[in-house]
Amino acid sequence: MLRRGVAAAVAVIAAAAVTAIATVSAAAPAPAPATAFPEDHRTLTRTISYAEMEAFLKRVDGTAGIEVTAEGRTAEGRTIYLVHASRGKNPSFRVLFYAQQHGDEVAGKDAALYLLREIARRPERLPDGIDLWILPMMNPDGAERGTRRNAAGADLNRDHILLEQPETQALHRVVRRVRPHLAVDCHEFTRDSEERSKRGWIAWPQITMDGLNNPLFDPAVVAAAERWVRESEAPEAAAGHSFLRYSVGGLPPDEEQRHSAPDIDGGLNAVGMYGGLSFIIEAAVRRGPDAPPDDLAKRVDAYLVLLRRFLDETGHRAQDLAAVEASRRRPPPRFVPTNYLWVNPDFTITEFPALELATGRTVRIPTANMMTKLAVKTALPAPRGYAIEPRAAADYALVLERHGIPFETLAAPKTVGAQRCDLLRLEEQFDDLYSRYEGRQIVQCRPAAAQELPAGALWVPLDGEAAVRAALVLEPAALYGVYQYPRFRRHAVTGEALPIVRVTVP
Ligand SMILES: [Zn+2]
DSSP: OOOTTSOSEEEEOOSTTOOEEEEOOSSSOOOOOTTOOOSSGGGOOSOOOHHHHHHHHHHHTTSTTEEEEEEEEOTTSOEEEEEEEEOSSSOOEEEEEEEOSSTTOOHHHHHHHHHHHHHHHOGGGSOTTEEEEEEOOSOHHHHHHTOSSOTTSOOGGGOTTTOOSHHHHHHHHHHHHHOOSEEEEEEEEESSOHHHHHTTEEEOOSEEEEEOOOTTSOHHHHHHHHHHHHTTHHHHHHTTOOEEEOOEESOTTTSOEESSOOOTTSHHHHHHTTTSEEEEEEEEEOOSTTSOTTHHHHHHHHHHHHHHHHHHOOTTHHHHHHHHHHHHTOOOOSEEEEEEEEEOTTOOOEEEEEEETTTOOEEEEEESOEEOEEEEEEEEEOOSEEEEOHHHHHHHHHHHHHHTOOOEEOSSOEEEEEEOEEEEEEOOOOBTTTTBOTTOEEEEEOOOEEEEEOTTOEEEESOSTTHHHHHHHHOTTSSSOGGGSHHHHTTOOTTSBOSEEEEEEO
16 A cells, blocks of 8 residues: 555556556655556555555456466465566577565565566567566565565575475566576665674665575676676666675675675576576665665665666677677587585685775775685596485475476396595584575595486486486585585485485496
């Protein structure tokens, strides 16, 4: 519902390019229609609710090349909506925006809905060459509660390996069906952390972004994503917003910071597994009583700068398209990296911006602890495939199916050359700096030897377009894998062989 007296004129979201303007005076407010959100996103003071989004989507469905479908249903029965918008006859560049995986991170969804409204009113706002897909609210149960997690208590952005939740299953189904050339995962972070204010700073950037970055991804696609990130600063500055490449970690100058995690259990790299450009955007939220009323509006505005660019910026599109198509035809990896980390290879001193609370000035704090490059510490020659013992076959079969990774179940025993890997330990301790280490698996692989795979074992060849995904999900020597999750813990016994073998001679 609209707040009384907020705006003199509000627009009612209307079908097609027709806009009905309802003028509401502060003296005699008409009951606000459930579908209304402010005409101008810069006056938005609270996020668009599930019900408002649903009513809006129903109105725009079938207009201006927009099609709205139900892609899934949550535990509490809400619909996970998918929007498709396309104008040209043969739109060649497929773009996917997905937002609000974390229910309390709202601006990406609001921005996506304003963008969709622009397209509904002026279809020419969507370039001919773009096939646009939007999952505006991936986690409606969390959104309604104002929580990060979904109704089942799951952090959806840590469910991209097992895909146990209907919300993440929906996203991956869409990705496999649409095969986006470019995907964007929309999040937010809390700007005014206690650690910062203790030092007299507030976080500088309004909005941050990073691209996919696992070492198994095609370097050409990773470089294209980094270019998008670099080139986002100027348009954000022109719109009055501060932009920084996304980073996490402690505070400068003494604590370590790094760019987004290379692991695949976050949406950014999980969608990146399918070979396209993939981004995370995080806008800075001011929470609490001191938050200015226009904070959400500013975040939405900053978001719109980036989302619109992904549609409008044609400068590198042909190159990006070619890079993604080539990456999807790449031969299987020759090596599988098992240990990789962020480093500062040249001992570069980075000037890290922060806003000084006392003066409001931007200060630049020098730090040599900003990790800028991903380095591979160890890699193993890629196997020909992976085999899964019958004792774990049912659990793995589900994961393989959900990732669209082809496999076969052996009808009869088969002798192969393979390496077994023993679990040395599973780390229980949680590390705050990395928000990681808990669940890290330390394994040792034995030399390859003849092994009999019993009937009922699963065979997953490392070839075809799913090879990178298979390596990322199955490699037993990877630092993070499925054993961090309760369902798979029982398959990982300290001192014993893991149920996956690396097959070197099929
Ligand atoms: Zn988030």
